[in-house]
Amino acid sequence: MNYEKNYRELESTYxxxxxSRDLMLVKGSGCNVTDAEGKTYLDxxxxxxxxxxxxxxxxxxxxxxxxxxxxxxxxxxxxxxHQGTLAKRLVEYSGLKKAFFxxxxxxxxxxxxxxxRIRTGKTEFIACEDGxxxxxxxxLACTHKPAIREPFLPLNPRCSFVPYGDAEAIRKAINxxxxxxxxxxxxxEAGVIIPPEGYLREVREICDExxxxxxxxxxxxxIGRTGKWFAYQHExxxxxxxxxxxxxxxxxxMGAIIARDGLEFSKSExxxxxxxxxxxxxxxxxxxxxxxxxxxxVADKGARIKKTLSAHDTRxxxxxxxxxxxxxxxxxxxACMEKGVLVNCAAHGNIRLVPPLVISPxxxxxxxxxxxxxxxxxx
Numbered sequence: 118m119n120y121e122k123n124y125r126e127l128e129s130t131y132x133x134x135x136x137s138r139d140l141m142l143v144k145g146s147g148c149n150v151t152d153a154e155g156k157t158y159l160d161x162x163x164x165x166x167x168x169x170x171x172x173x174x175x176x177x178x179x180x181x182x183x184x185x186x187x188x189x190x191x192x193x194x195x196x197x198x199h200q201g202t203l204a205k206r207l208v209e210y211s212g213l214k215k216a217f218f219x220x221x222x223x224x225x226x227x228x229x230x231x232x233x234r235i236r237t238g239k240t241e242f243i244a245c246e247d248g249x250x251x252x253x254x255x256x257l258a259c260t261h262k263p264a265i266r267e268p269f270l271p272l273n274p275r276c277s278f279v280p281y282g283d284a285e286a287i288r289k290a291i292n293x294x295x296x297x298x299x300x301x302x303x304x305x306e307a308g309v310i311i312p313p314e315g316y317l318r319e320v321r322e323i324c325d326e327x328x329x330x331x332x333x334x335x336x337x338x339x340i341g342r343t344g345k346w347f348a349y350q351h352e353x354x355x356x357x358x359x360x361x362x363x364x365x366x367x368x369x370x371m372g373a374i375i376a377r378d379g380l381e382f383s384k385s386e387x388x389x390x391x392x393x394x395x396x397x398x399x400x401x402x403x404x405x406x407x408x409x410x411x412x413x414x415v416a417d418k419g420a421r422i423k424k425t426l427s428a429h430d431t432r433x434x435x436x437x438x439x440x441x442x443x444x445x446x447x448x449x450x451x452a453c454m455e456k457g458v459l460v461n462c463a464a465h466g467n468i469r470l471v472p473p474l475v476i477s478p479x480x481x482x483x484x485x486x487x488x489x490x491x492x493x494x495x496x
Contacts, residue, residue, distance in 0.1 A: 132479050157457065159483060162469075163472055163473045166342060170475060171367075172491065176407055177403045179398040179403070180402065183399070190395070192390060193389065203218075211375045216376075220372060221362055222372050223372075226334060228374045228387060232362060232381075237330060239296035239303050242275070242295070245278065248300070257272060281310060282316055298332065299333075300320065300332070303434045303437055321352075324357075335360060340360045342435055343434045343437055353396070359375070359376075436472055436474055440488070449462075449496070452495055
């Protein structure tokens with residue numbers, strides 16, 4: 118494989134230092150990845166909930182290769198191959214009405230915010246403490262973490278933050294200028310924080326009562342991650358707008374919003390040069406095919422992780438798992454990496470596990486054994 122042997126030097130010299138990195142990963146297959154030194158790891162991060170079909174799934178690779186050989190880009194000035202087919206499937210899975218594509222989760226949330234503003238004529242939003250919705254300017258305005266938001270103040274739109282899991286706090290925060298409430302069904306970057314049962318139903322009722330749009334950010338939870346196509350389906354509700362990305366195209370840059378009947382962009386109200394291109398749509402359709410096959414097993418796989426790590430404070434929503442470690446989180450992450458298992462430290466000392474949905478029981482057991490040993494040795 119061709120890659121720069123002096124990649125650390127090149128990055129230090131030429132690349133903006135926005136990330137902290139330990140490894141260069143150069144190859145992936147299924148739930149395993151290999152680094153530049155030739156060491157193989159069991160990947161329980163999956164590009165942060167991105168590689169839902171695993172790394173380089175043959176069906177996804179074939180779809181990308183086939184489309185890339187025919188047409189890589191044609192722009193949204195023309196009808197795009199696969200775009201209508203993908204939109205139809207997402208609409209059918211979601212129970213909503215119309216889809217619009219983007220290149221990332223942050224762009225999807227930008228689109229959701231724009232759509233809420235243009236259709237309601239209102240300008241303010243409500244989001245949750247510890248919520249994460251992206252790093253572009255509007256999505257950042259609705260992202261709570263002060264360390265990444267405050268350096269860029271003032272931000273637009275104006276957003277009020279309330280405690281996560283407290284529906285009444287949302288009711289109290291709504292005012293005459295509130296266009297929408299944006300919430301993650303499970304907070305991912307915060308460390309896989311699961312709200313009380315019935316929370317989303319109560320928020321849905323409040324939004325209906327107050328004539329405010331409910332926007333669900335399913336960038337991490339969507340496309341089967343929690344055991345259903347969308348996490349809101351566990352609560353048997355529907356949002357007004359849902360945003361997607363990460364798991365939708367197995368790592369090919371892709372995002373989407375889907376909205377209910379009566380909520381759509383009119384001509385020239387929104388657009389993107391690259392969004393929903395032929396290769397991205399082909400990758401997404403192939404990914405949906407794979408997820409459709411494994412979706413019935415996701416809940417059982419999550420239950421297996423919960424049982425295996427039952428000695429620890431483990432929160433599970435399908436294959437979205439949080440383990441509270443505390444100040445030793447980074448040490449546990451390092452210990453796991455040394456033993457050939459990749460995990461991720463999210464906020465507040467929480468290990469986050471978001472493995473490929475295709476992970477096998479044997480891989481789950483191996484990964485949990487390493488994690489359990491790492492926690493016991495470090496903590």
